[in-house]
Amino acid sequence: MNSTDQNAPLLEVRNLSKHFGAVRALNDFSMAVRPGEVVALAGDNGAGKTTLIKAISGVFQPTGGEILLGGQPVAFATPQEAREKGIETIYQDLALADNLSIGANIFLGREPMRKAFGFLPVLDRKAMAEAARETMKRLDFHVSRMNAPVSNFSGGQRQAVAIGRAVYWDAQILIMDEPTAALGVPEQRKVISLIHQLKAQGRGVIFISHNLQDIFAVSDRIVVLRRGVQAGERKISETNHDEVVKLMVGG
Amino acid sequence: MTSTSPAQPAEKHVAPQADHGDPATSLIGRIAEGRAWLFLAGLIICFEIWSRVAFGATFVLNPFNLQSIAIFAVAPLLLATGQTFVIISGGIDLSLGFIMGLAAVIAAHATNMAGAAIPLPLAMLAGILAAVIVAGVPGVINGLLISRLRVPPFIGTLGMFGVARGVAFLLAGGTTVPVRNSWFALLGNGRFYGVPYLVLIAAVFVIVMHYLLSQTRFGQHNYAIGANVQAARRAGIDIRGHILRLYVLSAMCAGLGGALYAARFTAGAAQAGEPLLLDSVAAVVIGGASLFGGSGTILGTVAGALVIAVIQYGLVFVNVEPFWQFIAVGVVIIISVLIDQAQRRFSGGRQDE
Known part of the structure:
Protein backbone atom coordinates (compact mmCIF):
# COMPACT_ATOMS: atom_id res chain seq x y z
CA MET A 1 0.00 0.00 0.00
CA ASN A 2 2.80 2.36 0.88
CA SER A 3 4.86 1.24 -2.01
CA THR A 4 5.65 3.98 -4.46
CA ASP A 5 5.51 1.60 -7.37
CA GLN A 6 1.83 1.04 -8.05
CA ASN A 7 2.51 -2.14 -9.89
CA ALA A 8 4.67 -3.80 -7.28
CA PRO A 9 2.84 -6.91 -6.12
CA LEU A 10 1.10 -6.75 -2.75
CA LEU A 11 1.59 -10.44 -2.38
CA GLU A 12 3.91 -12.75 -4.17
CA VAL A 13 4.24 -16.49 -3.85
CA ARG A 14 7.45 -18.02 -5.15
CA ASN A 15 7.99 -21.72 -5.81
CA LEU A 16 5.68 -22.65 -2.98
CA SER A 17 5.42 -26.35 -2.12
CA LYS A 18 3.46 -28.23 0.47
CA HIS A 19 3.96 -31.94 0.90
CA PHE A 20 1.97 -34.17 3.20
CA GLY A 21 4.24 -37.18 3.43
CA ALA A 22 4.49 -38.49 -0.10
CA VAL A 23 1.52 -36.44 -1.27
CA ARG A 24 2.57 -33.30 -3.09
CA ALA A 25 -0.49 -31.15 -2.56
CA LEU A 26 1.28 -28.13 -3.94
CA ASN A 27 4.44 -28.15 -6.00
CA ASP A 28 6.66 -25.27 -7.01
CA PHE A 29 3.79 -22.86 -7.37
CA SER A 30 4.21 -19.14 -8.09
CA MET A 31 1.78 -16.27 -8.43
CA ALA A 32 1.41 -12.57 -7.59
CA VAL A 33 -1.40 -10.20 -6.65
CA ARG A 34 -1.09 -6.48 -7.38
CA PRO A 35 -3.03 -3.63 -5.76
CA GLY A 36 -6.54 -3.41 -7.14
CA GLU A 37 -6.24 -6.77 -8.79
CA VAL A 38 -8.60 -9.71 -8.53
CA VAL A 39 -6.91 -13.02 -9.20
CA ALA A 40 -9.14 -16.04 -9.59
CA LEU A 41 -7.92 -19.45 -8.52
CA ALA A 42 -9.54 -22.23 -10.46
CA GLY A 43 -9.04 -25.94 -10.47
CA ASP A 44 -10.82 -29.20 -9.93
CA ASN A 45 -11.40 -30.61 -6.47
CA GLY A 46 -8.07 -31.65 -4.99
CA ALA A 47 -6.10 -29.46 -7.34
CA GLY A 48 -4.45 -27.67 -4.42
CA LYS A 49 -6.44 -24.44 -4.15
CA THR A 50 -7.26 -24.92 -0.50
CA THR A 51 -3.70 -25.99 0.30
CA LEU A 52 -2.44 -22.84 -1.34
CA ILE A 53 -4.70 -20.44 0.54
CA LYS A 54 -4.05 -22.22 3.81
CA ALA A 55 -0.33 -21.81 3.29
CA ILE A 56 -0.77 -18.12 2.48
CA SER A 57 -3.10 -17.46 5.41
CA GLY A 58 -0.90 -19.14 7.99
CA VAL A 59 -3.03 -22.20 8.69
CA PHE A 60 0.03 -24.32 7.96
CA GLN A 61 3.61 -23.71 6.93
CA PRO A 62 4.77 -24.47 3.38
CA THR A 63 7.36 -27.20 2.86
CA GLY A 64 9.35 -25.02 0.51
CA GLY A 65 9.33 -21.74 -1.33
CA GLU A 66 8.55 -18.28 -0.03
CA ILE A 67 5.77 -15.78 0.49
CA LEU A 68 6.54 -12.09 -0.01
CA LEU A 69 4.36 -9.31 1.31
CA GLY A 70 5.14 -5.92 -0.19
CA GLY A 71 8.45 -7.39 -1.34
CA GLN A 72 9.44 -8.67 2.10
CA PRO A 73 9.62 -12.38 2.82
CA VAL A 74 7.18 -13.40 5.56
CA ALA A 75 6.34 -16.56 7.49
CA PHE A 76 3.16 -16.94 9.48
CA ALA A 77 2.98 -19.30 12.42
CA THR A 78 -0.77 -18.77 12.87
CA PRO A 79 -3.70 -17.27 10.94
CA GLN A 80 -3.64 -14.44 13.51
CA GLU A 81 -0.18 -13.40 12.34
CA ALA A 82 -1.30 -13.38 8.73
CA ARG A 83 -4.31 -11.28 9.68
CA GLU A 84 -2.15 -8.80 11.55
CA LYS A 85 -0.08 -8.40 8.39
CA GLY A 86 -3.22 -7.64 6.41
CA ILE A 87 -4.14 -11.00 4.90
CA GLU A 88 -7.73 -11.84 5.69
CA THR A 89 -9.42 -15.06 4.67
CA ILE A 90 -13.17 -15.12 4.31
CA TYR A 91 -14.36 -18.66 4.68
CA GLN A 92 -17.36 -20.28 3.15
CA ASP A 93 -19.09 -20.63 6.50
CA LEU A 94 -18.53 -16.90 7.06
CA ALA A 95 -17.19 -17.16 10.59
CA LEU A 96 -19.77 -14.78 11.98
CA ALA A 97 -21.42 -15.01 15.37
CA ALA A 160 -20.88 -8.35 3.15
CA VAL A 161 -20.45 -8.24 6.92
CA ALA A 162 -17.56 -10.69 6.71
CA ILE A 163 -15.97 -8.58 3.99
CA GLY A 164 -16.73 -5.44 5.99
CA ARG A 165 -14.80 -6.81 8.92
CA ALA A 166 -11.76 -7.38 6.72
CA VAL A 167 -12.08 -3.89 5.26
CA TYR A 168 -12.46 -2.26 8.66
CA TRP A 169 -9.25 -3.88 9.89
CA ASP A 170 -7.59 -2.69 6.72
CA ALA A 171 -6.82 -6.02 5.14
CA GLN A 172 -4.82 -5.49 1.96
CA ILE A 173 -5.23 -9.02 0.67
CA LEU A 174 -8.60 -10.72 0.87
CA ILE A 175 -8.78 -14.41 0.17
CA MET A 176 -12.33 -15.40 -0.60
CA ASP A 177 -13.16 -19.08 -0.66
CA GLU A 178 -16.25 -19.69 -2.80
CA PRO A 179 -17.94 -16.49 -1.65
CA THR A 180 -20.89 -16.97 -3.99
CA ALA A 181 -21.40 -20.70 -3.60
CA ALA A 182 -24.32 -20.71 -1.19
CA LEU A 183 -26.13 -17.70 -2.57
CA GLY A 184 -29.04 -17.01 -4.89
CA VAL A 185 -28.43 -15.17 -8.15
CA PRO A 186 -29.23 -11.61 -6.97
CA GLU A 187 -27.06 -12.17 -3.91
CA GLN A 188 -24.22 -13.49 -6.05
CA ARG A 189 -24.32 -10.29 -8.06
CA LYS A 190 -24.23 -8.28 -4.86
CA VAL A 191 -21.07 -10.10 -3.78
CA ILE A 192 -19.53 -9.58 -7.20
CA SER A 193 -20.21 -5.88 -6.90
CA LEU A 194 -18.62 -5.93 -3.43
CA ILE A 195 -15.48 -7.39 -4.95
CA HIS A 196 -15.47 -4.53 -7.44
CA GLN A 197 -15.58 -2.15 -4.49
CA LEU A 198 -12.56 -3.83 -2.91
CA LYS A 199 -10.73 -3.58 -6.20
CA ALA A 200 -11.55 0.09 -6.51
CA GLN A 201 -10.09 0.62 -3.05
CA GLY A 202 -6.79 -0.82 -4.26
CA ARG A 203 -6.95 -4.06 -2.30
CA GLY A 204 -5.82 -7.35 -3.72
CA VAL A 205 -8.33 -10.17 -3.91
CA ILE A 206 -7.75 -13.88 -4.36
CA PHE A 207 -11.02 -15.31 -5.47
CA ILE A 208 -11.69 -19.02 -5.44
CA SER A 209 -14.68 -20.24 -7.34
CA HIS A 210 -16.06 -23.11 -9.34
CA ASN A 211 -18.30 -20.74 -11.18
CA LEU A 212 -16.59 -19.56 -14.36
CA GLN A 213 -19.31 -16.99 -14.92
CA ASP A 214 -18.38 -15.30 -11.64
CA ILE A 215 -14.69 -15.60 -12.38
CA PHE A 216 -15.10 -13.90 -15.74
CA ALA A 217 -17.34 -11.22 -14.24
CA VAL A 218 -14.90 -10.08 -11.59
CA SER A 219 -11.31 -11.21 -12.13
CA ASP A 220 -8.40 -9.63 -13.92
CA ARG A 221 -6.39 -12.81 -14.14
CA ILE A 222 -7.06 -16.45 -13.64
CA VAL A 223 -4.57 -18.98 -12.33
CA VAL A 224 -5.44 -22.59 -12.91
CA LEU A 225 -4.18 -25.35 -10.66
CA ARG A 226 -4.03 -28.99 -11.57
CA ARG A 227 -2.71 -31.68 -9.24
CA GLY A 228 -0.75 -29.21 -7.20
CA VAL A 229 1.02 -27.45 -10.03
CA GLN A 230 0.21 -24.36 -11.98
CA ALA A 231 -1.49 -25.47 -15.16
CA GLY A 232 -1.71 -22.02 -16.65
CA GLU A 233 -2.21 -18.34 -16.07
CA ARG A 234 -4.27 -16.10 -18.33
CA LYS A 235 -5.55 -12.58 -18.46
CA ILE A 236 -9.32 -12.72 -18.35
CA SER A 237 -9.52 -10.43 -21.35
CA GLU A 238 -7.43 -12.84 -23.38
CA THR A 239 -9.09 -16.12 -22.61
CA ASN A 240 -12.47 -17.83 -22.66
CA HIS A 241 -14.44 -20.50 -20.82
CA ASP A 242 -13.32 -23.29 -23.10
CA GLU A 243 -9.65 -22.60 -22.65
CA VAL A 244 -9.98 -22.41 -18.87
CA VAL A 245 -11.89 -25.68 -18.73
CA LYS A 246 -9.21 -27.33 -20.85
CA LEU A 247 -6.53 -26.07 -18.49
CA MET A 248 -8.47 -27.38 -15.51
CA VAL A 249 -9.03 -30.89 -16.79
CA GLY A 250 -5.78 -31.07 -18.73
CA GLY A 251 -5.73 -31.90 -22.37
CA MET B 1 -4.51 4.20 -5.56
CA THR B 2 -8.08 4.06 -6.71
CA SER B 3 -7.15 6.16 -9.73
CA THR B 4 -4.97 3.36 -11.06
CA SER B 5 -7.68 0.75 -10.99
CA PRO B 6 -8.94 -0.06 -14.45
CA ALA B 7 -12.35 1.08 -15.57
CA GLN B 8 -14.91 -1.03 -13.81
CA PRO B 9 -16.86 -3.49 -15.87
CA ALA B 10 -20.45 -2.51 -16.41
CA GLU B 11 -21.69 -4.46 -13.43
CA LYS B 12 -25.06 -3.14 -12.44
CA HIS B 13 -25.44 -2.44 -8.77
CA VAL B 14 -28.06 -4.56 -7.20
CA ALA B 15 -30.45 -2.55 -5.11
CA PRO B 16 -29.73 -3.05 -1.44
CA GLN B 17 -32.12 -5.46 0.11
CA ALA B 18 -34.55 -4.16 2.62
CA ASP B 19 -33.81 -5.62 6.00
CA HIS B 20 -36.74 -7.06 7.79
CA GLY B 21 -37.54 -4.40 10.31
CA ASP B 22 -41.30 -4.57 10.23
CA PRO B 23 -42.91 -3.75 13.57
CA ALA B 24 -44.93 -6.97 13.88
CA THR B 25 -41.80 -9.13 13.91
CA SER B 26 -40.00 -7.02 16.42
CA LEU B 27 -43.09 -6.87 18.64
CA ILE B 28 -43.35 -10.66 18.67
CA GLY B 29 -39.63 -10.82 19.29
CA ARG B 30 -39.94 -8.49 22.25
CA ILE B 31 -42.81 -10.48 23.73
CA ALA B 32 -40.87 -13.70 23.33
CA GLU B 33 -37.80 -12.13 24.92
CA GLY B 34 -39.74 -10.74 27.84
CA ARG B 35 -41.90 -13.80 28.28
CA ALA B 36 -40.46 -14.65 31.67
CA TRP B 37 -41.64 -11.33 33.06
CA LEU B 38 -45.06 -11.87 31.46
CA PHE B 39 -45.22 -15.31 33.07
CA LEU B 40 -44.33 -13.75 36.37
CA ALA B 41 -47.01 -11.07 36.07
CA GLY B 42 -49.59 -13.66 34.99
CA LEU B 43 -48.74 -15.96 37.88
CA ILE B 44 -48.93 -13.18 40.43
CA ILE B 45 -52.33 -12.10 39.10
CA CYS B 46 -53.60 -15.71 39.22
CA PHE B 47 -52.46 -16.20 42.80
CA GLU B 48 -53.90 -12.84 43.79
CA ILE B 49 -57.33 -13.75 42.41
CA TRP B 50 -57.14 -17.25 43.87
CA SER B 51 -56.14 -15.92 47.26
CA ARG B 52 -58.91 -13.30 47.33
CA VAL B 53 -61.60 -15.70 46.19
CA ALA B 54 -60.55 -18.53 48.49
CA PHE B 55 -59.46 -16.64 51.59
CA GLY B 56 -60.49 -13.04 51.04
CA ALA B 57 -56.87 -12.02 51.60
CA THR B 58 -54.31 -10.38 49.37
CA PHE B 59 -51.37 -12.43 48.09
CA VAL B 60 -49.00 -10.00 46.54
CA LEU B 61 -49.61 -6.95 48.72
CA ASN B 62 -48.66 -8.92 51.83
CA PRO B 63 -45.04 -7.89 52.60
CA PHE B 64 -44.43 -11.14 54.43
CA ASN B 65 -45.22 -13.08 51.24
CA LEU B 66 -42.93 -10.90 49.18
CA GLN B 67 -40.07 -11.34 51.63
CA SER B 68 -40.57 -15.08 51.75
CA ILE B 69 -40.63 -15.38 47.96
CA ALA B 70 -37.51 -13.24 47.67
CA ILE B 71 -35.60 -15.30 50.26
CA PHE B 72 -36.88 -18.45 48.62
CA ALA B 73 -35.49 -17.30 45.27
CA VAL B 74 -32.01 -16.32 46.50
CA ALA B 75 -30.20 -19.66 46.35
CA PRO B 76 -31.69 -20.88 43.04
CA LEU B 77 -31.01 -17.44 41.58
CA LEU B 78 -27.33 -17.52 42.54
CA LEU B 79 -26.92 -20.92 40.92
CA ALA B 80 -28.91 -19.77 37.92
CA THR B 81 -26.77 -16.68 37.29
CA GLY B 82 -23.69 -18.87 36.97
CA GLN B 83 -25.68 -21.37 34.94
CA THR B 84 -26.81 -18.55 32.60
CA PHE B 85 -23.22 -17.83 31.59
CA VAL B 86 -22.51 -21.52 31.05
CA ILE B 87 -25.67 -22.18 29.05
CA ILE B 88 -25.12 -19.11 26.85
CA SER B 89 -21.66 -20.49 26.01
CA GLY B 90 -23.35 -23.68 24.83
CA GLY B 91 -22.42 -25.76 27.88
CA ILE B 92 -24.16 -26.86 31.04
CA ASP B 93 -22.93 -27.20 34.61
CA LEU B 94 -24.54 -30.11 36.45
CA SER B 95 -22.14 -29.92 39.38
CA LEU B 96 -23.46 -26.60 40.73
CA GLY B 97 -25.89 -28.16 43.19
CA PHE B 98 -23.29 -30.14 45.07
CA ILE B 99 -20.65 -27.45 44.74
CA MET B 100 -23.15 -25.32 46.64
CA GLY B 101 -23.50 -28.07 49.25
CA LEU B 102 -19.73 -28.37 49.52
CA ALA B 103 -19.45 -24.60 49.94
CA ALA B 104 -22.12 -24.61 52.64
CA VAL B 105 -20.18 -27.23 54.61
CA ILE B 106 -16.89 -25.36 54.10
CA ALA B 107 -18.51 -22.07 55.17
CA ALA B 108 -19.76 -23.69 58.38
CA HIS B 109 -16.45 -25.36 59.24
CA ALA B 110 -14.32 -22.35 58.32
CA THR B 111 -16.49 -19.90 60.26
CA ASN B 112 -16.35 -22.10 63.34
CA MET B 113 -12.61 -22.62 63.10
CA ALA B 114 -11.86 -18.96 62.45
CA GLY B 115 -14.24 -17.96 65.22
CA ALA B 116 -11.92 -19.63 67.73
CA ALA B 117 -9.07 -17.34 66.71
CA ILE B 118 -10.43 -14.04 65.41
CA PRO B 119 -13.43 -11.78 66.16
CA LEU B 120 -16.79 -13.13 65.01
CA PRO B 121 -17.49 -10.70 62.17
CA LEU B 122 -14.08 -11.41 60.66
CA ALA B 123 -14.62 -15.13 61.14
CA MET B 124 -17.87 -14.79 59.23
CA LEU B 125 -16.11 -13.07 56.33
CA ALA B 126 -13.34 -15.69 56.41
CA GLY B 127 -15.98 -18.42 56.25
CA ILE B 128 -17.70 -16.88 53.22
CA LEU B 129 -14.38 -16.29 51.49
CA ALA B 130 -13.25 -19.85 52.16
CA ALA B 131 -16.52 -21.20 50.76
CA VAL B 132 -16.24 -19.20 47.54
CA ILE B 133 -12.57 -20.04 47.04
CA VAL B 134 -12.97 -23.76 47.75
CA ALA B 135 -15.95 -23.80 45.38
CA GLY B 136 -13.60 -22.50 42.73
CA VAL B 137 -11.53 -25.69 42.87
CA PRO B 138 -14.13 -27.99 41.27
CA GLY B 139 -14.76 -25.11 38.88
CA VAL B 140 -11.11 -25.16 37.81
CA ILE B 141 -11.26 -28.91 37.31
CA ASN B 142 -14.47 -28.63 35.28
CA GLY B 143 -12.92 -25.91 33.18
CA LEU B 144 -9.72 -27.86 32.51
CA LEU B 145 -11.62 -31.02 31.67
CA ILE B 146 -13.84 -29.21 29.21
CA SER B 147 -11.35 -26.81 27.65
CA ARG B 148 -8.14 -28.88 27.59
CA LEU B 149 -9.28 -32.48 27.54
CA ARG B 150 -12.37 -31.80 25.44
CA VAL B 151 -14.72 -33.63 27.77
CA PRO B 152 -18.31 -32.71 26.91
CA PRO B 153 -19.65 -30.31 29.59
CA PHE B 154 -22.57 -32.61 30.38
CA ILE B 155 -20.27 -35.52 31.25
CA GLY B 156 -17.45 -33.53 32.86
CA THR B 157 -19.74 -31.69 35.24
CA LEU B 158 -21.76 -34.86 35.88
CA GLY B 159 -18.56 -36.44 37.13
CA MET B 160 -17.87 -33.40 39.28
CA PHE B 161 -21.45 -33.63 40.56
CA GLY B 162 -20.52 -36.99 42.07
CA VAL B 163 -17.11 -35.92 43.34
CA ALA B 164 -18.37 -32.72 44.98
CA ARG B 165 -21.24 -34.63 46.52
CA GLY B 166 -18.92 -37.23 48.05
CA VAL B 167 -16.39 -34.69 49.31
CA ALA B 168 -19.14 -32.53 50.81
CA PHE B 169 -20.69 -35.45 52.73
CA LEU B 170 -17.25 -36.64 53.88
CA LEU B 171 -16.33 -33.19 55.17
CA ALA B 172 -19.68 -32.86 56.89
CA GLY B 173 -19.27 -36.31 58.44
CA GLY B 174 -22.55 -37.37 56.88
CA THR B 175 -24.58 -34.87 58.85
CA THR B 176 -25.19 -31.12 58.98
CA VAL B 177 -22.54 -28.84 60.45
CA PRO B 178 -24.01 -26.22 62.81
CA VAL B 179 -22.52 -22.72 62.73
CA ARG B 180 -21.64 -21.07 66.05
CA ASN B 181 -21.41 -17.44 65.04
CA SER B 182 -24.07 -14.88 65.92
CA TRP B 183 -22.97 -12.54 63.12
CA PHE B 184 -23.38 -15.26 60.56
CA ALA B 185 -26.89 -15.98 61.84
CA LEU B 186 -27.68 -12.28 61.69
CA LEU B 187 -26.48 -12.10 58.10
CA GLY B 188 -28.76 -14.97 57.19
CA ASN B 189 -31.85 -13.76 58.98
CA GLY B 190 -31.50 -10.03 59.63
CA ARG B 191 -33.18 -7.26 57.71
CA PHE B 192 -32.29 -3.81 56.53
CA TYR B 193 -35.40 -1.61 56.51
CA GLY B 194 -37.47 -4.73 56.08
CA VAL B 195 -35.35 -6.16 53.27
CA PRO B 196 -33.47 -9.32 54.22
CA TYR B 197 -29.69 -9.01 53.97
CA LEU B 198 -29.65 -12.13 51.82
CA VAL B 199 -31.89 -10.47 49.26
CA LEU B 200 -29.72 -7.36 49.25
CA ILE B 201 -26.57 -9.40 48.71
CA ALA B 202 -28.22 -11.36 45.92
CA ALA B 203 -29.47 -8.15 44.29
CA VAL B 204 -26.01 -6.56 44.28
CA PHE B 205 -24.49 -9.78 43.02
CA VAL B 206 -27.01 -10.07 40.20
CA ILE B 207 -26.35 -6.48 39.11
CA VAL B 208 -22.62 -7.19 38.97
CA MET B 209 -23.23 -10.35 36.93
CA HIS B 210 -25.57 -8.50 34.61
CA TYR B 211 -22.83 -5.98 34.02
CA LEU B 212 -20.32 -8.75 33.39
CA LEU B 213 -22.53 -10.45 30.83
CA SER B 214 -23.90 -7.45 28.99
CA GLN B 215 -21.17 -4.83 29.18
CA THR B 216 -17.78 -6.54 29.12
CA ARG B 217 -15.66 -8.39 26.60
CA PHE B 218 -15.99 -11.52 28.69
CA GLY B 219 -19.76 -11.42 28.28
CA GLN B 220 -19.56 -10.56 24.59
CA HIS B 221 -17.14 -13.42 23.91
CA ASN B 222 -19.42 -15.72 25.85
CA TYR B 223 -22.27 -15.01 23.44
CA ALA B 224 -19.96 -15.40 20.44
CA ILE B 225 -18.63 -18.75 21.64
CA GLY B 226 -22.17 -20.00 22.20
CA ALA B 227 -23.21 -19.02 18.70
CA ASN B 228 -20.17 -20.05 16.67
CA VAL B 229 -17.08 -21.30 18.42
CA GLN B 230 -15.14 -21.43 15.13
CA ALA B 231 -15.89 -17.78 14.46
CA ALA B 232 -14.79 -16.88 17.97
CA ARG B 233 -11.55 -18.81 17.55
CA ARG B 234 -10.82 -17.20 14.20
CA ALA B 235 -11.48 -13.81 15.73
CA GLY B 236 -8.57 -14.50 18.04
CA ILE B 237 -10.54 -15.15 21.23
CA ASP B 238 -8.74 -17.41 23.70
CA ILE B 239 -11.39 -20.13 23.87
CA ARG B 240 -9.62 -22.35 26.38
CA GLY B 241 -8.97 -19.51 28.80
CA HIS B 242 -12.53 -18.32 28.46
CA ILE B 243 -14.05 -21.73 29.13
CA LEU B 244 -11.83 -22.17 32.18
CA ARG B 245 -12.83 -18.80 33.63
CA LEU B 246 -16.44 -19.55 32.80
CA TYR B 247 -16.67 -22.73 34.87
CA VAL B 248 -14.73 -21.14 37.74
CA LEU B 249 -17.22 -18.28 37.67
CA SER B 250 -20.24 -20.56 37.76
CA ALA B 251 -18.72 -22.65 40.56
CA MET B 252 -18.01 -19.51 42.58
CA CYS B 253 -21.62 -18.40 42.11
CA ALA B 254 -22.61 -21.72 43.64
CA GLY B 255 -19.99 -21.12 46.34
CA LEU B 256 -21.63 -17.84 47.33
CA GLY B 257 -25.00 -19.61 47.24
CA GLY B 258 -23.65 -22.22 49.65
CA ALA B 259 -22.27 -19.61 52.03
CA LEU B 260 -25.60 -17.77 52.10
CA TYR B 261 -27.40 -21.06 52.68
CA ALA B 262 -25.19 -21.71 55.69
CA ALA B 263 -26.00 -18.22 56.94
CA ARG B 264 -29.73 -18.65 56.51
CA PHE B 265 -29.96 -22.01 58.28
CA THR B 266 -26.90 -21.45 60.52
CA ALA B 267 -25.73 -24.83 59.35
CA GLY B 268 -23.88 -26.30 56.43
CA ALA B 269 -25.49 -29.25 54.70
CA ALA B 270 -23.99 -31.27 51.86
CA GLN B 271 -27.38 -31.70 50.24
CA ALA B 272 -28.10 -27.95 50.39
CA GLY B 273 -28.17 -27.47 46.65
CA GLU B 274 -29.42 -30.86 45.57
CA PRO B 275 -32.93 -29.82 44.53
CA LEU B 276 -31.70 -26.48 43.22
CA LEU B 277 -29.60 -27.66 40.30
CA LEU B 278 -32.53 -28.41 38.02
CA ASP B 279 -34.33 -25.32 39.29
CA SER B 280 -31.33 -23.31 38.13
CA VAL B 281 -31.46 -24.82 34.65
CA ALA B 282 -35.22 -24.26 34.60
CA ALA B 283 -34.81 -20.62 35.64
CA VAL B 284 -32.35 -20.03 32.82
CA VAL B 285 -34.61 -21.68 30.25
CA ILE B 286 -37.76 -19.93 31.47
CA GLY B 287 -35.70 -16.74 31.37
CA GLY B 288 -35.35 -17.11 27.62
CA ALA B 289 -31.96 -18.75 27.13
CA SER B 290 -31.55 -21.46 24.55
CA LEU B 291 -29.90 -24.71 25.63
CA PHE B 292 -28.15 -24.66 22.26
CA GLY B 293 -26.23 -21.61 23.42
CA GLY B 294 -25.85 -18.09 22.17
CA SER B 295 -28.84 -16.48 23.83
CA GLY B 296 -30.07 -15.54 27.28
CA THR B 297 -29.83 -12.69 29.75
CA ILE B 298 -29.33 -12.28 33.48
CA LEU B 299 -32.54 -10.26 33.75
CA GLY B 300 -34.44 -13.08 32.07
CA THR B 301 -32.92 -15.53 34.54
CA VAL B 302 -33.99 -13.31 37.46
CA ALA B 303 -37.55 -13.48 36.14
CA GLY B 304 -37.21 -17.23 35.63
CA ALA B 305 -36.02 -17.76 39.20
CA LEU B 306 -38.87 -15.59 40.51
CA VAL B 307 -41.40 -17.53 38.44
CA ILE B 308 -40.26 -20.75 40.09
CA ALA B 309 -40.24 -19.19 43.55
CA VAL B 310 -43.73 -17.73 43.08
CA ILE B 311 -45.11 -21.06 41.91
CA GLN B 312 -43.56 -22.94 44.79
CA TYR B 313 -44.49 -20.43 47.47
CA GLY B 314 -47.85 -19.50 45.94
CA LEU B 315 -49.13 -23.05 45.76
CA VAL B 316 -48.22 -23.56 49.41
CA PHE B 317 -49.94 -20.28 50.25
CA VAL B 318 -53.19 -21.26 48.58
CA ASN B 319 -52.97 -24.62 50.28
CA VAL B 320 -52.45 -26.90 47.34
CA GLU B 321 -50.66 -30.18 47.88
CA PRO B 322 -46.94 -29.50 47.43
CA PHE B 323 -46.55 -32.10 44.68
CA TRP B 324 -48.40 -29.79 42.32
CA GLN B 325 -45.36 -27.51 42.40
CA PHE B 326 -43.37 -29.96 40.31
CA ILE B 327 -46.14 -30.21 37.75
CA ALA B 328 -46.59 -26.44 37.56
CA VAL B 329 -42.88 -25.72 37.16
CA GLY B 330 -42.63 -28.48 34.55
CA VAL B 331 -45.52 -27.06 32.56
CA VAL B 332 -44.00 -23.57 32.65
CA ILE B 333 -40.68 -24.91 31.35
CA ILE B 334 -42.40 -26.67 28.46
CA ILE B 335 -44.52 -23.64 27.55
CA SER B 336 -41.44 -21.46 27.68
CA VAL B 337 -39.51 -23.67 25.30
CA LEU B 338 -42.51 -23.89 22.96
CA ILE B 339 -42.68 -20.10 22.77
CA ASP B 340 -38.96 -20.03 22.04
CA GLN B 341 -39.34 -22.57 19.22
CA ALA B 342 -42.31 -20.76 17.73
CA GLN B 343 -40.47 -17.47 17.75
CA ARG B 344 -37.42 -19.06 16.13
CA ARG B 345 -39.54 -20.61 13.39
CA PHE B 346 -41.31 -17.33 12.83
CA SER B 347 -38.19 -15.26 12.47
CA GLY B 348 -36.25 -18.14 10.86
CA GLY B 349 -38.63 -18.23 7.91
CA ARG B 350 -37.82 -14.65 7.08
CA GLN B 351 -34.07 -14.92 6.84
CA ASP B 352 -33.35 -15.73 3.24
CA GLU B 353 -36.14 -14.64 1.03
Missing part, protein backbone atom coordinates in the same frame (compact mmCIF):
# COMPACT_ATOMS: atom_id res chain seq x y z
CA ASP A 98 -25.04 -15.04 14.24
CA ASN A 99 -26.43 -13.74 17.50
CA LEU A 100 -24.36 -10.57 17.50
CA SER A 101 -24.83 -7.31 15.61
CA ILE A 102 -22.77 -6.26 12.61
CA GLY A 103 -20.66 -3.99 14.80
CA ALA A 104 -20.06 -6.69 17.39
CA ASN A 105 -18.96 -9.07 14.63
CA ILE A 106 -16.58 -6.56 13.11
CA PHE A 107 -15.00 -5.98 16.51
CA LEU A 108 -15.20 -9.56 17.78
CA GLY A 109 -12.12 -10.22 19.88
CA ARG A 110 -11.02 -6.55 19.91
CA GLU A 111 -14.04 -4.72 21.23
CA PRO A 112 -13.68 -1.01 21.99
CA MET A 113 -14.43 0.00 25.58
CA ARG A 114 -15.52 3.28 27.11
CA LYS A 115 -15.88 4.49 30.68
CA ALA A 116 -19.42 4.76 32.02
CA PHE A 117 -19.87 7.28 34.86
CA GLY A 118 -16.21 8.08 34.42
CA PHE A 119 -14.88 4.86 35.92
CA LEU A 120 -16.75 1.73 34.83
CA PRO A 121 -15.40 0.12 31.66
CA VAL A 122 -18.23 -0.93 29.36
CA LEU A 123 -18.48 -2.03 25.74
CA ASP A 124 -18.69 0.96 23.45
CA ARG A 125 -21.65 -0.23 21.40
CA LYS A 126 -22.18 3.17 19.89
CA ALA A 127 -18.65 3.26 18.49
CA MET A 128 -19.10 -0.28 17.17
CA ALA A 129 -22.39 0.59 15.45
CA GLU A 130 -20.90 3.79 14.08
CA ALA A 131 -17.85 2.03 12.64
CA ALA A 132 -20.07 -0.69 11.23
CA ARG A 133 -22.34 1.84 9.55
CA GLU A 134 -19.31 3.64 8.13
CA THR A 135 -17.72 0.44 6.86
CA MET A 136 -20.86 -0.87 5.26
CA LYS A 137 -21.35 2.47 3.58
CA ARG A 138 -17.86 2.24 2.09
CA LEU A 139 -18.95 -1.07 0.60
CA ASP A 140 -22.03 0.67 -0.77
CA PHE A 141 -24.12 -1.50 1.45
CA HIS A 142 -27.02 -0.04 3.35
CA VAL A 143 -28.37 -1.57 6.48
CA SER A 144 -30.74 0.34 8.69
CA ARG A 145 -30.87 -1.82 11.80
CA MET A 146 -27.37 -1.80 13.18
CA ASN A 147 -28.41 -3.50 16.42
CA ALA A 148 -30.10 -6.51 14.87
CA PRO A 149 -28.21 -9.82 15.09
CA VAL A 150 -26.70 -10.85 11.78
CA SER A 151 -28.93 -13.94 11.70
CA ASN A 152 -31.67 -11.54 10.57
CA PHE A 153 -29.80 -10.77 7.39
CA SER A 154 -29.64 -12.65 4.12
CA GLY A 155 -26.69 -14.71 2.92
CA GLY A 156 -25.34 -11.91 0.75
CA GLN A 157 -25.67 -9.38 3.52
CA ARG A 158 -23.78 -11.66 5.86
CA GLN A 159 -21.08 -12.14 3.26
